[in-house]
Amino acid sequence: MASVDKEKLGADLSAYLDGELSPERTREIERLLKESEDVRRALTELRGVSRDLGDLPRMHAPAGLPESVRRAADRRVGPRQRSPVGGARVLKLFTRIVASAAVIAVCTFAGWTLHDRLTPPTFVSREIATPENIAAEGQGEKLFARRSGTGKSARSEVAAPDAPAVAMRNLQSLGYIGTDETELADLTPAIDTLPPYSEPMVAVAELDLEQDGTIRASEGVTPAVNVVVSPRDVNEFNAALQIVAALQGSLPGATGRLGGARFGALSEQKGASTAPGQREFIVQVPPNRVGEVLQSLEQQAPRQVQVAMQFSPSDISQVRRMMAPPAVGQNHLTFDEARPTPTEAAPAFARAETPTRVRGGVPSDTYAFKTKHPTGRRGGRGRVMRQPSQPKSAEQREEVVARPSREALDAEASRSSGQADDSGKVEPKYEPPRDTKKDSPDARCPRVVDVAKPVFPAIKRRSATPAIEDKLADERTAEDTDTMTEAPRAGIFLRERTRELRDCLDEIYKTMLDAARRTSSEQQQSVTLHVTILPPPRTTQPAPASTPEKP
Amino acid sequence: MKRTDEQTSPSDADLVLRAQRGDPSALAELVTRYQDRVYNTCYRMCHNHADALDLTQTTFVKALEALPRFEIRAKFFTWLFRIAVNLTLSHRRAQSRRPTLSLRNFDDDEGRPYDPPAANGADDPARRVEQAELHQRLEAALEKLDEEFRAAVVLRDIEGLDYAAIADILEVRIGTVKSRISRGRLMLRELLESEESQLGVG
Numbered sequence: 001m002a003s004v005d006k007e008k009l010g011a012d013l014s015a016y017l018d019g020e021l022s023p024e025r026t027r028e029i030e031r032l033l034k035e036s037e038d039v040r041r042a043l044t045e046l047r048g049v050s051r052d053l054g055d056l057p058r059m060h061a062p063a064g065l066p067e068s069v070r071r072a073a074d075r076r077v078g079p080r081q082r083s084p085v086g087g088a089r090v091l092k093l094f095t096r097i098v099a100s101a102a103v104i105a106v107c108t109f110a111g112w113t114l115h116d117r118l119t120p121p122t123f124v125s126r127e128i129a130t131p132e133n134i135a136a137e138g139q140g141e142k143l144f145a146r147r148s149g150t151g152k153s154a155r156s157e158v159a160a161p162d163a164p165a166v167a168m169r170n171l172q173s174l175g176y177i178g179t180d181e182t183e184l185a186d187l188t189p190a191i192d193t194l195p196p197y198s199e200p201m202v203a204v205a206e207l208d209l210e211q212d213g214t215i216r217a218s219e220g221v222t223p224a225v226n227v228v229v230s231p232r233d234v235n236e237f238n239a240a241l242q243i244v245a246a247l248q249g250s251l252p253g254a255t256g257r258l259g260g261a262r263f264g265a266l267s268e269q270k271g272a273s274t275a276p277g278q279r280e281f282i283v284q285v286p287p288n289r290v291g292e293v294l295q296s297l298e299q300q301a302p303r304q305v306q307v308a309m310q311f312s313p314s315d316i317s318q319v320r321r322m323m324a325p326p327a328v329g330q331n332h333l334t335f336d337e338a339r340p341t342p343t344e345a346a347p348a349f350a351r352a353e354t355p356t357r358v359r360g361g362v363p364s365d366t367y368a369f370k371t372k373h374p375t376g377r378r379g380g381r382g383r384v385m386r387q388p389s390q391p392k393s394a395e396q397r398e399e400v401v402a403r404p405s406r407e408a409l410d411a412e413a414s415r416s417s418g419q420a421d422d423s424g425k426v427e428p429k430y431e432p433p434r435d436t437k438k439d440s441p442d443a444r445c446p447r448v449v450d451v452a453k454p455v456f457p458a459i460k461r462r463s464a465t466p467a468i469e470d471k472l473a474d475e476r477t478a479e480d481t482d483t484m485t486e487a488p489r490a491g492i493f494l495r496e497r498t499r500e501l502r503d504c505l506d507e508i509y510k511t512m513l514d515a516a517r518r519t520s521s522e523q524q525q526s527v528t529l530h531v532t533i534l535p536p537p538r539t540t541q542p543a544p545a546s547t548p549e550k551p
Numbered sequence: 552m553k554r555t556d557e558q559t560s561p562s563d564a565d566l567v568l569r570a571q572r573g574d575p576s577a578l579a580e581l582v583t584r585y586q587d588r589v590y591n592t593c594y595r596m597c598h599n600h601a602d603a604l605d606l607t608q609t610t611f612v613k614a615l616e617a618l619p620r621f622e623i624r625a626k627f628f629t630w631l632f633r634i635a636v637n638l639t640l641s642h643r644r645a646q647s648r649r650p651t652l653s654l655r656n657f658d659d660d661e662g663r664p665y666d667p668p669a670a671n672g673a674d675d676p677a678r679r680v681e682q683a684e685l686h687q688r689l690e691a692a693l694e695k696l697d698e699e700f701r702a703a704v705v706l707r708d709i710e711g712l713d714y715a716a717i718a719d720i721l722e723v724r725i726g727t728v729k730s731r732i733s734r735g736r737l738m739l740r741e742l743l744e745s746e747e748s749q750l751g752v753g
Contacts, residue, residue, distance in 0.1 A: 007733075014733035018707065020714045049736045049743070052689055053708035055682075059600070061590035061607060066582055069611045 013043050017050060230534045231301050237536040239300035244281050244531060283529040297531075563627040571619055578618075582611055585628065588710065589635045595705045596639045597646075598694050606642060610635040629719045632712075636702055636720055643698050692742035700735035707732050 009032075015021045016029045032039045231237035561569075561580075569577035589610055594603035614631050621630065693701060699721075706717045707728075714732075718725045 010737060011730050011733035014736055015714070015729050018714070018732070020729065045740050046733075046736050049739050050708045052685060053693075053704065053739075054711070056595070056686055056689060056709060058587070059591045059594045059603070061586040062604060065586050065590070065604070065607065065611075066579070069582060069608050069615075 009039070010042065010046075013039070014046055017043065017046055227297065227529060228532045228534065229297055229301050231536045234536050236301040237533065240297055240533045241279065243297055243300065244279075244283070244533070278535055279531075279533040281529075281531040281533075283531055564623055567618070567621060567627050568623055571621070571623075578615065581627070582615075585631055586611070589631065592632065592705060592710055593635055593639050595693065595709055596636070596698075596701060597643060598690060602642060606635065606638050609638055613638075626716075626719070629716050632706070632710075632716075632720045633722065636706070640698055640702065688743060688746055689739070692739050692746070695742055696735055696738055700731050700738060703728055703731035704735035704739070708736075 012021060012025060012029055016026060021029065029039075033043065229236075229240045231240055561577075563581070563584075566577040566581050566584075570581060586607065590603055590607040593606040593610070594600060597603055597606065610631065613634050621627070693704070696704065702721060703717060706712045706720060707714075712720070714725050714728045717728045717732075721728065723731075
């Protein structure tokens with residue numbers, strides 16, 4: 001009975017503190033406070049807790065929340081053309097709401113970010129944006145357009161009269177080779193000695209891990225994205241350069257939209273260590289546009305873009321957000337939460353004890369994990385992912401991604417009796433554990449698939465040489481039936497190159513940005529892209545310049 | 552000045568009415584008006600920025616989907632918070648069924664701006680360190696509370712809602728709110744004292 005009274009007194013004291021007692025009970029409590037030291041002490045303690053809670057810093061919603069809400073609402077309602085009446089109304093309201101919310105948000109946050117988010121630039125050219133095409137578009141076709149509020153592609157940007165000359169000059173300043181493959185003969189022979197960097201599109205996430213595999217929250221890891229494009233021919237090389245040029249704003253029509261302060265700053269790096277003809281750039285890109293840039297590069301050079309991400313997630317939820325499927329029934333990212341011990345782990349992921357050097361990137365002493373494209377095709381003999389130590393390009397790969405530790409190599413060697421060699425035998429497969437913990441997509445982070453809009457800058461890819469196109473077709477077929485045979489311990493696979501990829505990447509870089517903010521006192525507004533465009537191999541049979549390829 | 556603001560800013564009811572009639576600016580104003588409070592509440596209940604962001608977003612999406620059916624005589628604020636709290640509680644329950652690897656949130660403000668501490672001794676580094684430690688311990692203790700107590704305490708002491716509003720949000724009686732707040736505070740006090748004794752903090 002006494003305890004009940006004590007509990008009731010405690011509740012009344014708490015309510016008294018909040019001014020929620022009746023006048024009669026308030027008077028009783030005040031009388032008790034005068035009479036009892038214990039009651040006064042209890043009240044003081046309650047007041048202290050209440051005050052301390054009230055002093056906790058208030059968290060503010062992120063800048064992009066209205067936009068995220070709009071996207072989520074879009075996703076819930078579904079594609080516009082199939083929206084029911086009620087859903088359409090919500091969508092219509094939301095389309096408007098965010099436009100209005102943007103105005104409010106602009107007052108608080110950088111206007112350019114929100115502006116770009118609301119009206120992302122859209123590339124509407126039907127052709128690859130060569131200087132020649134730019135010249136033609138100067139008369140008719142427009143290069144860049146911004147999505148209008150009514151949904152139609154506005155053709156408001158007309159190239160300046162001197163657009164061809166400007167474009168050519170700017171592109172050449174970046175290393176543009178030209179469309180005539182015979183020009184390659186003028187390049188230094190050193191290009192021939194540089195093996196084509198045939199690493200397909202992979203994502204390498206460098207996570208700070210403890211010995212037991214748990215993610216270690218650490219400071220000082222600057223988020224960066226290292227991109228290596230290894231074009232197979234001059235078309236891909238030029239197209240990749242055009243993406244960079246677009247970022248720089250040196251293409252007519254793109255100035256002020258994609259380049260400069262509003263989109264990203266670009267600086268060209270010329271290091272003594274770079275191979276002749278190789279171009280390296282540093283691009284500052286808003287985190288919500290990184291995915292577009294990468295996908296654009298990937299579109300121009302399919303399977304020839306390697307992406308290495310470097311960041312320091314300090315919370316497992318950040319990683320989980322990356323793992324969330326971008327669309328119902330599709331999961332392009334896997335993450336092995338079980339984190340098997342190194343001996344169990346896929347040998348493709350070597351723990352780097354020595355500092356990892358990423359080409360053009362930031363030296364890191366974090367563990368590096370290297371994945372390969374799930375298809376792992378090599379010579380059309382199978383789909384088993386290979387070891388990092390491939391012939392010819394092994395050194396380069398080690399240089400670019402990670403240097404396996406001696407322990408890892410020893411452990412790998414000890415298991416090598418059952419592994420495949422280059423004769424095509426199948427390595428012991430490491431089956432990734434099925435991820436049964438995926439949340440429903442609706443419950444996850446904001447991610448939208450903008451099905452109606454092309455990605456930026458959706459330069460229509462010019463057909464490569466027939467051999468390359470055939471190879472790509474083969475790989476696409478193989479990918480349909482592909483399964484992953486190895487799993488990372490703490491790695492991330494990007495398995496698709498479709499538009500979901502952009503959303504995945506966007507989400508990843510948003511998370512990276514969060515990590516950056518975590519480790520920096522300043523608000524970081526951009527992600528650093530280190531873009532390396534390797535020179536294309538010299539073709540043995542240059543295509544005649546007079547036979548342009550049709551898209 | 553405050554009086555002027557009150558006169559110029561429309562009430563929630565006005566905004567809801569306009570939003571129901573299709574005024575997008577009213578919708579935008581509602582979102583902007585409450586996004587920080589909802590986010591802060593979700594964060595204090597789940598102690599995770601990523602989850603709080605998801606929950607906040609879902610809250611607004613659900614609210615806006617249901618807005619045409621919202622009765623104007625009800626309080627928009629409590630209705631919105633009811634959605635947020637219910638979502639967060641569901642999320643926490645689901646999470647408890649699927650325990651996840653949690654890492655210490657060593658610096659979990661993610662760079663987001665927050666209101667600086669009060670000016671009383673804020674310039675004193677020692678005081679600031681002390682305050683940061685207190686906040687850290689308080690957040691840890693808050694996380695150990697049962698969901699129902701935490702929700703009540705957060706709504707009262709962090710969001711400053713009165714008992715009637717909390718009862719409306721949690722859909723319980725006022726007496727229950729009173730009990731939960733009281734017990735939540737006591738538990739917090741005990742948790743803090745226990746930790747202080749372990750650390751030897753005076």
